[in-house]
Amino acid sequence: MWGGPRSGRAFLENVEWESCLVQPHRDAALERDVRQEFGVVPPALAYLSSVPWVARSLAALQLVPSPHLHEDVCDLVRLVVAEDNSCRYCYAAQRTIMRLHGFSTRRIRELEESRFAARLDPREALALEFARHVSRIDARLADDRARLAAVGWSEEAIAELACVAAANVFANRVATLQALPIASVERAARLPGLGLVAPLARRLLFGARGETAPLERGRCAGPWSFLVEALARVPAGRVLRRVLDDACDSPVLPRRSKLLVFAVVARTVRCGRSEREAIRLLMDEGVEPETIGEALRHLHSSHLDRADAAIVGFARETVRYRPAEIQRSARRLEPLLGQEAILELIGVAALANAVSRLAIVVGEPA
């Protein structure tokens, strides 16, 4: 990530990428559930099926309705964030989706060549800049909300822009950290004639599903409730509540390990609010404040076991990385953790990255 000059497909196809960490396994029941709930089964599902919440969350966060945004803007945000995170898998997949959504190859190329500036109106250009800032945790994020509001983006639309960007921060990490196979998805992105089936595909495949009513205040409660409350007015708030609950309740890794990941990621991106929430939850789990303090100060504590000691070090690396390096780091952890646990760790780290970025956008309480 942030590995030097980049301009679209040509750049990304030169990004080093390791072989996939996980063996695919088709889970018919999970596929049926996902198809029923979201209308489509993401091709990556077979690689995530051993930890169902990661598979379900990938679909849920990618397909959450954004009623305050035009679908083209969502598509562009997804492409820009995938590029910013050097995620070859998501970039190629998003390119294919955009062609099925009716973007011509010429238009996509034009956008890539202009670094996503060609023929965009100033509002759209600012939205893409905001998405890039969310992805990079850029210091200018603090001013972005006011700048977006000044050109006419509503509060709800800004929240949805942040959520689309953060959902892709999650998806990019899930795909990159385990090195999802890229050959077939990159081939698909180059297929000629995809535009011909676009109108049909758009109708059949990509109608965003899910409830769009605001989440009632009482149903926001749970880990990171401040964030869910702040996003309750948009459909992503409801999805985030479920994803966070599923992640925290999943039995693969101990809850304290997962909360340590959240705390370390929050400290790395300097999100005090998310860090405080993770610390509070760790203390609820009975972890001593000294252990938490030591782990956050040194990325190490003598009170952590080998697995947690390795997990906190890895969590920090998931914020900014070069794909092949983080893929090798994940592989090194596999003998210690096992395949299911490493997949859950990837999911949790991806979620912690998305949540911390959203918490920065939401800001401290007035």
Next chain:
Amino acid sequence: MSALAATVALIAAILAVALVRARRRERGLRERLGRAIEELERLERSFARFAPEEIVERVIAAGASPSGERREVTALFADLVASTSLADSLPPTVLVEILNGYFERMSAAITAHHGHLSTLIGDGILALFGALGENPWQSHDACRAALAMRAALEDYNRELRAKGLPSLGLGIGVHRGSGVAGLVGSRDLVQFTVVGTTVSIAARVQQQTRESGVDLLVTKTVAHELDERFVLEPRGPAALRGIREPIELFALVGFAEASATAPDRAVPQGDRAT
């Protein structure tokens, strides 16, 4: 009728020729644009060798800004031991080859630990940790980088000896403190670096390695930030040239991986115990 058909055919032919020319022209323009993009990327890559990628991107996005930012940074200063005699005794091409191999390895060790190579001064290296953005683990990173540099040099020396070339010796000083980070320089040469006593102290600490007979020295400020995995040896206060107060120094001996100190946990698949 035939005249009309001929006219239509002529117009069609003219249009076809115009279309073919327009396509050719577009293809030509696209190729030129492609070459321009490649050139731009090549320039960016070249520039990235002189400034951190994040800075390159910031400059592209917002233009070079003269404003600096006060930051907490850890400075690592490394210098080759007896490089002058090396320079005198080796043919220039061999010397340059040896030095390039050395810089390549040191740079890899620095970037692998979240640092960035700020400046090369002769055969000296100034690396910074936390200069590009807040880094709560900057001293830890700088010390891990120093140890990685030591290990990389040992490997490199084996390679050099195998080729019948002389080994290199290294001295590293690490200090943490406040400094002003920013793009500094003239219109012709701009560099991203940190200005302040933190960097000068790191350089003086590095000089002290020769007198102390050790290769890695860190100040008390850095040592205070490290956990028990770092093996440190107190060396007492040292009077450093140009620095008013003596500074307490520690030799950085090694690092014990967490796996050596932490208890094992069979990962509880399905177990939610804390």
